[in-house]
Amino acid sequence: MASAAGAGRILAPPVEQLRHLAAQLRLLLPGVRVGEARETTEEFNPEVFWRRLNEAAVKVSGEATTLTTVFSRLPVPSPQETQRICEQVHVAIKAVIAVYYSLPKDEGITLRKLVRSAAVDIVDGMAQLLEVLLLPPAQSPENSDLISCNSVWVACEQVPKIPKDNKAAALLMLTKSVDFVKDAHEEIEQAVEECDPYCGLLNDSDGDNSDSHNAENSVLGFPSNQDSYWSEEDQELIIPCLALVRASKASLKKIRILVAENGKKDQVAQLDDIVDICDEISPSVDDLVLSIYPPVCHLTVRINVKVRMSCSVTVFLSLNLELGWQPASYSHPLVSALH
Incomplete structure (x- = not known):
């Protein structure tokens, strides 16, 4: 946004200014999603980083409240007042993005992803709020502006809850993977029981x-x-598939425990690798579960097992051994389930 209107400059109507700001925020999102950490000679200070991020989130939340209060009632602000508010919103959003960019990669990719997701949610939530405020009263659902503003508040309130180091971030993501596979397992077991x-x-x-x-x-x-x-032939195929899903759930639980008990905060790259592999196992399990619903294509099921699951499990086990958390003779439940 321009910092100030020049002498004699005619400002756009308030609605046009809001539309322009919403478009600007939307243009920022792709850059945030792929943004790299900015190079700096300053030593990274975690306490300063998290304080700045929290303060930036609080600022955005306040600006969202101002937008909702001012533009959800008549009369609408003057073009000059609208410009001032829009500039403050833009500055607050840019501050959140700038803080995210200051988080170096060596603090952990998993941690950066969580902070990036928070930043994206904040920017997207603010853009949504602006777009709702642009709707004519006849098209705007009752209290929809408050709902959208609430999404901004929720995104900002999540910032203090972000894990403060990569190990904590890894544990959070592993817990999500465990829960995802657990839900898939319970769903397919229930379907089998009710068949x-x-x-x-x-x-x-x-x-x-x-x-x-x-x-x-x-x-x-x-x-x-x-x-x-399921035909009798299908049911014969389902039995080992269910065993594989159960083994996946057990393995993810075990690796989460191992990370909690043996993982070290300075094992940043190794923890990122573990999370990446677990992120592959979860959708692989989901694909496998979906493929065994009737009508069953046996070829698709076997491809899901032999290609996706086997590849993920192989790398998963190699990382486990590389970290030295289990002896080479360790009998993994996924190994038995795959054979």
């Missing part, structure tokens, strides 16, 4: 000829809903 190939086939005695034909086939032992149940 009944004959469910709903014999309940409608008043059906048409097609229904009668289906019921006849069912009585003969040939269910007609093959797309919604």
Whole structure:
């Protein structure tokens, strides 16, 4: 934003100024998502960094409150007052981004990702607020401006909760991976328990000829809903897949415990590697679970197991041994489940 209007300069109407600011914030987002740490000769001071980040988040939260208060009622501010408010919002957002850029890579990629995510949420939340304030009253849902402002507040309030070092950040991400795999495991186990190939086939005695034909086939032992149940061949394939999902969950829990008990804060790169591999295992498990829902494509299931899961597990184990947290003879549950 321009710092001040020149003499005789005609300012844009308030709505246009808000639209311009929203567009500027949207243009900042791609740079934040891929932004690199800025080179500096100053020694990194964690206490200063976190204080500055917290202060910047508080400032943005206050500016969001001002925007909501001023522009959600009539009359709207003058162009001059709107310019002042927009400049303050822009400065506050840039301050958050600048603090994020000051976090060096050697503090940990996992930690940087968390701080980056917080910065993105703050910028995106502010842009959303501006866009809602631009809507005509007839198109703006009741209190939608307050809801959007609340998203900015929530993003700012999350800043003090960010882990303060890479080990803590790694533990947070590992916990999320464990929870993700746990949910996938519980979902597929419930589906297996509830599976009944004959469910709903014999309940409608008043059906048409097609229904009668289906019921006849069912009585003969040939269910007609093959797309919604597992055949005997499918069930034979599901058993080892479930074992693999359970083993993945157990392995992620174990590595989280190992990181908590044996991981050191100065093992920055190793912890980042562990998190990266676990991030691969979680979606691999999700893909595997999705692929064993009926109708089952056996080739897809085997590809998910042999290609995605095997690759992730191999690197996972090599990192585990590289860190010296387990002896080479350690029997890993994923190894047995893959064979």
